[in-house]
Amino acid sequence: MQAFSDRLAAASAANRSLLCVGLDPDPELMAVPDAAEFNRAIVDATRDLVCAYKPNLPFYEALGREGFDALERTLDHIRDVAPDVVIVGDAKRGDIASTNTHYARALFDVWGFDAATVNAYAGGDALEPFLDYADRGVIVWCRSSNPGADEFQDLRSNADGGAPLYELMAKRAADWNTRGNVGLVVGATYPREIAAVRAHCPGMPLLVPGVGAQGGDLEESVRLGLDRGPRNLMIASSRGVTYASRDAGDFADAARTAAARLRDDINAALTREDAGWC
Numbered sequence: 202m203q204a205f206s207d208r209l210a211a212a213s214a215a216n217r218s219l220l221c222v223g224l225d226p227d228p229e230l231m232a233v234p235d236a237a238e239f240n241r242a243i244v245d246a247t248r249d250l251v252c253a254y255k256p257n258l259p260f261y262e263a264l265g266r267e268g269f270d271a272l273e274r275t276l277d278h279i280r281d282v283a284p285d286v287v288i289v290g291d292a293k294r295g296d297i298a299s300t301n302t303h304y305a306r307a308l309f310d311v312w313g314f315d316a317a318t319v320n321a322y323a324g325g326d327a328l329e330p331f332l333d334y335a336d337r338g339v340i341v342w343c344r345s346s347n348p349g350a351d352e353f354q355d356l357r358s359n360a361d362g363g364a365p366l367y368e369l370m371a372k373r374a375a376d377w378n379t380r381g382n383v384g385l386v387v388g389a390t391y392p393r394e395i396a397a398v399r400a401h402c403p404g405m406p407l408l409v410p411g412v413g414a415q416g417g418d419l420e421e422s423v424r425l426g427l428d429r430g431p432r433n434l435m436i437a438s439s440r441g442v443t444y445a446s447r448d449a450g451d452f453a454d455a456a457r458t459a460a461a462r463l464r465d466d467i468n469a470a471l472t473r474e475d476a477g478w479c
Contacts, residue, residue, distance in 0.1 A: 205287070205316050205338035205382055206406055210431035212286050213252040217478045219423070219432060219471075220464045221253035221289065221408065223439025224275060225260045226268075230444050232452035236264060236271035239452075241278050243443050246457040248283040250464050253435050255408075257291040276312065287315040289408065289435070293342050295320025295327070302330040309334050316340055318386055318408070321370065325377050335380040338406060343370045343398055346388025346411030367394060371401040378405060386410065387426075389417025389436070396425040403428060410437040412463070419463075423470035436467055 226236035233239050261268035294304040308317040316338025319331055331339045344367040354367040361369055374383050384406030387398045407426050411417035426434045446455030471477050
């Protein structure tokens, strides 16, 4: 199978987009009650505007059996109507290797995600069950977008000259990338940290959540996340697109409008950096 980074680059080029839309069905926010039907409408409205979709697994798990059914139906629909768009399972799974073996099987063999987010707190050896899937993206949670991220992620380590923990994570992720399938999550709410991570991890995909509802800096995220060579940047938005309207009559149209605006803003930022689409 084609490598994840190659599939991401191809999807980005085909739709001239670095936009990743998060599919996070929240019963309190959805315009229609059925999560699969809600996602279907969002996908149909945005499939030509994105490079990736990112289902956030806890939203489905919290719905019980109906949630798992909704996730399966969502994935089937994306593969049917947008087969070239990559699908990232936002799971942030992480444990010792024996448990990660089953996490990896669930995410890659059962659900068939093109990539998955992981937690590397247990160390590089524990990530091997994920990394063994050389054709799938393993996206390491490095610098989160929440306000309290600095509580631990900015702590100075005793290694690498006292670098903050998130930078140490980025350096280790580069070391783990022997199969060319590792990427990182870095929040748009911390542009300086995006620059630091990119400096340590050239050529590796970055997933950048936090634009839109979380107030991340889109312009700086694009500028500092850019890399040499093929496009390997996913600018993620969830609520800002999927909940642009909560009216059952127009929520899909509103999602398309929001996605198109965000994609155009990203592309304008690319053009200002002389990195526009050819």
